[in-house]
Each structure stands twice: as C-alpha cells, then as structure tokens.
Amino acid sequence: MNKNLRYAAELENLSFLDYILKENKRLENKTGLKRTIFAACPNSMAVMKAALNSAKRCNAPIKFATTLNQVDLDGGYTGFTPKQFADKIRQLAKAINLQSPVLIAIDHGGPWLKDSHRKENLNYEETLGQVKKSFEAAIDCGYDLIHVDPTIDITLPKEDTIAIKTVVERTVILIKHCEKYRLQKGLPKIAYEVGTEEVHGGLVDLSVFNEFFVLLKEGLEREGLSNVWPCFVVGKVGTDLHTTEFDAEVAKIIVGIAANYGSVIKGHYSDNVSNPEAYPKAGMGGANVGPEFTEREYEGLMELEEIEHHLFIEGQVPKMSSMKQTLWEAVISSGRWVKWLEEEENSKDFYANKLQRQEWLIKTGCRYIWQNPEVIASRAALYENLENNSIKAEQILLSHIEKAMDKYFYKFNLVDLNDLLEENILKNDLNL
Known part of the structure; x- marks a missing residue:
C-alpha cells in the first residue's frame, strides 16, 4: 500500500492525501494533464475487492469514502467498525500485493x-x-481523511436552510476536536473535506460558497488552527441521484474560487455520470461514486442467477x-427504500410505484441489506450451485463492478499515477 509515499508525506509534514494532491498539481504543471482522485463508497465486500483489483490493474491510488451508515462503532450496515474496516482493506490489499496508495x-x-x-x-x-466518538475511532485506526459535514439540522422547520455561519461554526468545532485528539495521541496528520451546503445534488450557490471560505478561514484562525485547512471542498456541480450530467462550466468557476484558498473541489453523486472525462478537464480534485457499484453488483447477481436457472433446467442444480x-x-x-422516494410516490405500497x-x-x-442473514445464505447457495459446475461466480460478479471502476480510473487520468509518484521519490533521493 506504498509506505514510501506515506513516509514522503510525513517528511513534508503533510497528510497523505494532501501530499498526493500536491504531487498531482506538480505533474499538471509539468505536463498539462489534470487528474481527479477517484473515491469508491465501499457498501459491500464485493465493492471493496473490486476497487482494490481495479486499482492494482490501473496502478493508481484508490480512496474509500465510507459513511457513518456504512461503517461505524455499531458496525453500520456493512457490519464493520472503523478498525475492522481498515484492517480488512489492508488485508485484502496485501493479499493481491497492491502497491498503489490506498x-x-x-x-x-x-x-x-x-x-x-x-x-x-x-x-x-x-x-x-456520537459523531466525535466516530471521528476518534477513525483517527485511531489510521483513516486518511474526515469529511466534516454539519450541513443539516433536523431541529429546523422543513422549509428552512441551515445558516452558513452555523455550518462554519460546527465545522470548526469538529475539526478542532479532531486535531486536539490527534495531537494528544501523537498521530500523523490527516486531511479534511468540508461542505458549504447540504449535498443533495443540484448546483452551487456562489454567494454562499464564497462566504463559506471567508468565514472558515476566520474561524480556524480564531481557534489557533491556521495551519489546518481542508484539501477538499464539496461542490454542487449538477449531478444528483437522478441526473447524470456534470456541469463543467459551473465546476470551473468554483474550482477557481477554491484554488484561491488552497483547496480543490470534490464532486458527490458522480454515479453513472455521462461525461466523466470532463471532471479532470474542469480541474475537479476528486469524485465520489457509490450507488452505481451497488447497481452493478445487483446486475452481476442477476447474471449469475440466469446461469443458475439454465443449469437447473438441465438438471445440474438441485435447488x-x-x-x-x-x-x-x-x-x-x-x-x-422509502428514503429515496419522490414526493408524489407511494411510501405505503412499494408495488404501487412504477x-x-x-x-x-x-x-x-x-x-443496505447485503449483510442480512437470508441474503448471505442465498448468495452462498448461488455461488455453490455455480462453482459445483466449474463456474467462477465471484469472478463474474466482480467483473461487473470492476468494469465500472476501470472507467473512472481511465477517464480521471489516474492510470499509472503510482509510477509517477514513485519516480519523484527516487528522483529526490528521500533515502526511503
């Protein structure tokens, strides 16, 4: 998982992610080629394996962005605590001798x-x-970045939007807590990601976006944290759960604003985006993709079930x-599923919807249900039925997810970035 690069980051007193972003900028200045860091949301074991396989094949960094719903002290819906998740990722990476940054x-x-x-x-x-405890657990087990996102407040009336000053105040409170805890433990620097608005897709409000930077800078300086600054700022660039068009022109505007403060823009809801190649061209620093891989995993399982059905008809599968x-x-x-309904859809009767x-x-x-006992049992039976007939079930399934991931590594100009990062270390003779 490239300890040399981590050591190089420590020598420069940078977080690992800040170091990689700095190197991306250096390479851009040298060659003119921009890159966008790809982050996969690890909502299943299959997605975790596929991401690492794809990163190895593409010889590129891979970032795992996990929500508190997915991984947390209570196990989340993946069943992993932060330590268990970090240990599993490192174990899987070691198993395939992955040399790329993770x-x-x-x-x-x-x-x-x-x-x-x-x-x-x-x-x-x-x-x-509870959020503070979750952050502490992540810091303890070596997480590289924390997305500090206090952009919702359920105590407000539904039609009200949280004030930007409140977002900044709560952002500073959480960053201050993380830094105090990290320093007390004597742990390496970590990176931060912040958001200016509740991220449900759509387009950014530029006035709010500008104000956020000013207030955040003032707030961090007031708390003696002038040496801490988020590398990623979440930008609303047209994509959401139901649209797949990335607005490159809006992105270029906010990329320029963020650059003035030393940050890069991270896109969320980049799933199934129709123009991924536009991300690096617009200067986007990173992009998260998650539900798309759940869709590909589902489709992979449907292919496997179709194979199973043919075998059953032929008498090769008993059940x-x-x-x-x-x-x-x-x-x-x-x-x-109710969480993702449109306003006019039926929340009482699932089958009443289109x-x-x-x-x-x-x-x-x-x-949300990959780890349900009945789902695990059904998948195990499916795999066994196919493998008893010399069919590589998991390999077929992972190919669906990896194909989708490979697309982002290529379109984001990340292929063989690991070699370029290593070359710079050797060139500078860091005695690693």
Missing part, C-alpha cells in the same frame, strides 16, 4: 447524517457527541437459490 476516509460525518440519529430524534449535543426474490423481499421489508422505479429502488437499496 486511502480511507469518513464520508458525510456530521450531526444527524447517520440515519439512526434522526430516527432516535437525538438533540444537537447528543448527535455531536435454485432464489437470489432475486430474496433481494427484493429484503429491501422492501427493510423500509430503507415498475422502472421499483427496479431502481431495489438496485440502490441493496446496499
């Missing part, structure tokens, strides 16, 4: 951004306290795994 991050860490905090109707102090039926029943009974929407809700909702 970065681990908290995505959307802030008050009420964990679904259970909203369901339990926690007050501000309660949710803040079908009922994979599709199990997934649909698990997602529907979980109730998690068939196309049902399919989408199941595909995107599978990430």
Whole structure:
C-alpha cells in the first residue's frame, strides 16, 4: 500500500492525501494533464475487492469514502467498525500485493447524517457527541481523511436552510476536536473535506460558497488552527441521484474560487455520470461514486442467477437459490427504500410505484441489506450451485463492478499515477 509515499508525506509534514494532491498539481504543471482522485463508497465486500483489483490493474491510488451508515462503532450496515474496516482493506490489499496508495476516509460525518440519529430524534449535543466518538475511532485506526459535514439540522422547520455561519461554526468545532485528539495521541496528520451546503445534488450557490471560505478561514484562525485547512471542498456541480450530467462550466468557476484558498473541489453523486472525462478537464480534485457499484453488483447477481436457472433446467442444480426474490423481499421489508422516494410516490405500497422505479429502488437499496442473514445464505447457495459446475461466480460478479471502476480510473487520468509518484521519490533521493 506504498509506505514510501506515506513516509514522503510525513517528511513534508503533510497528510497523505494532501501530499498526493500536491504531487498531482506538480505533474499538471509539468505536463498539462489534470487528474481527479477517484473515491469508491465501499457498501459491500464485493465493492471493496473490486476497487482494490481495479486499482492494482490501473496502478493508481484508490480512496474509500465510507459513511457513518456504512461503517461505524455499531458496525453500520456493512457490519464493520472503523478498525475492522481498515484492517480488512489492508488485508485484502496485501493479499493481491497492491502497491498503489490506498486511502480511507469518513464520508458525510456530521450531526444527524447517520440515519439512526434522526430516527432516535437525538438533540444537537447528543448527535455531536456520537459523531466525535466516530471521528476518534477513525483517527485511531489510521483513516486518511474526515469529511466534516454539519450541513443539516433536523431541529429546523422543513422549509428552512441551515445558516452558513452555523455550518462554519460546527465545522470548526469538529475539526478542532479532531486535531486536539490527534495531537494528544501523537498521530500523523490527516486531511479534511468540508461542505458549504447540504449535498443533495443540484448546483452551487456562489454567494454562499464564497462566504463559506471567508468565514472558515476566520474561524480556524480564531481557534489557533491556521495551519489546518481542508484539501477538499464539496461542490454542487449538477449531478444528483437522478441526473447524470456534470456541469463543467459551473465546476470551473468554483474550482477557481477554491484554488484561491488552497483547496480543490470534490464532486458527490458522480454515479453513472455521462461525461466523466470532463471532471479532470474542469480541474475537479476528486469524485465520489457509490450507488452505481451497488447497481452493478445487483446486475452481476442477476447474471449469475440466469446461469443458475439454465443449469437447473438441465438438471445440474438441485435447488435454485432464489437470489432475486430474496433481494427484493429484503429491501422492501427493510423500509430503507422509502428514503429515496419522490414526493408524489407511494411510501405505503412499494408495488404501487412504477415498475422502472421499483427496479431502481431495489438496485440502490441493496446496499443496505447485503449483510442480512437470508441474503448471505442465498448468495452462498448461488455461488455453490455455480462453482459445483466449474463456474467462477465471484469472478463474474466482480467483473461487473470492476468494469465500472476501470472507467473512472481511465477517464480521471489516474492510470499509472503510482509510477509517477514513485519516480519523484527516487528522483529526490528521500533515502526511503
């Protein structure tokens, strides 16, 4: 996982991610080629394996951006605590002798951004306290970045938007807590990502965006944190769950604003984007992709079930795994699909919604139920049925996800970046 690069970052007193972004800028100045860091949201074991395989094949850095719903002290819906997740990623990387940089991050860490905090109707102090503990756990096990995201407040009336001053105040509180904890533990520098508005896609409000930088700079300086600054700022660049067009012109504007303050823009909801090659051209520093890989995993399972069905007809399989039926029943009974409904859709009767929407809700909702016992059992039966017939089930499944990931490594100009980073270390003779 490239300890040499981590050591080089420490020598320059930089976080690992800040170091890689600095090197990206150096390479851009030298060659004119811009790069965008690719972050995968690890919502299943298959996605974790696929991301590492793809990173090895492309010889490029890979970043894992995990939400508190996915990985947290309570295990999240993946079943991993932060330490278990970090250990598993390192174990999987070692198993394939991955030499590329692997970065681990908290995505959307802030008050009420964990679904259970909203369901339990926690007050501000309660949710803040739990978020702080989650951040501490991430720092303890060597996470590289924390996305500090206090952009929602469930105590406000539904039609109200949280004040930008409040967002900044809470951002500073959380960064200050992280830095105090990190320094007390004597741990290496970590990177920060921040957001100016609640990220539900759409386009950025430029006046709010500018004000955020001014207030954040003042707030950090006031707390004696002038040496701490977020490398990533989340920018709303036209993409959301239901649109796939990246607005490069808007992106260029906010990229320029962020650059004046020493930050780069991170795009969220980059799933299935129709023009990924426009990200580096616009100067985007990073992009998160998550639900797209759940969709590809679902499609991979459907291919496997189709193979299983043919084998069953031929008498080669004694009993079908009922994979599709199990997934649909698990997602529907979980109730998690309600979170993604449009206002006019039916939250009481799943099957009252349009068939196309049902399919989408199941595909995107599978990430919440991969670890359900009945889903694990059905997948195991499916794999066994195929492998008993000399069919490589997991390899077929991972190929669906890896194909989607390879696209981002290529379109974001990341292929063989690892070699370029290593060359600079050798050139500068850092005695590693």
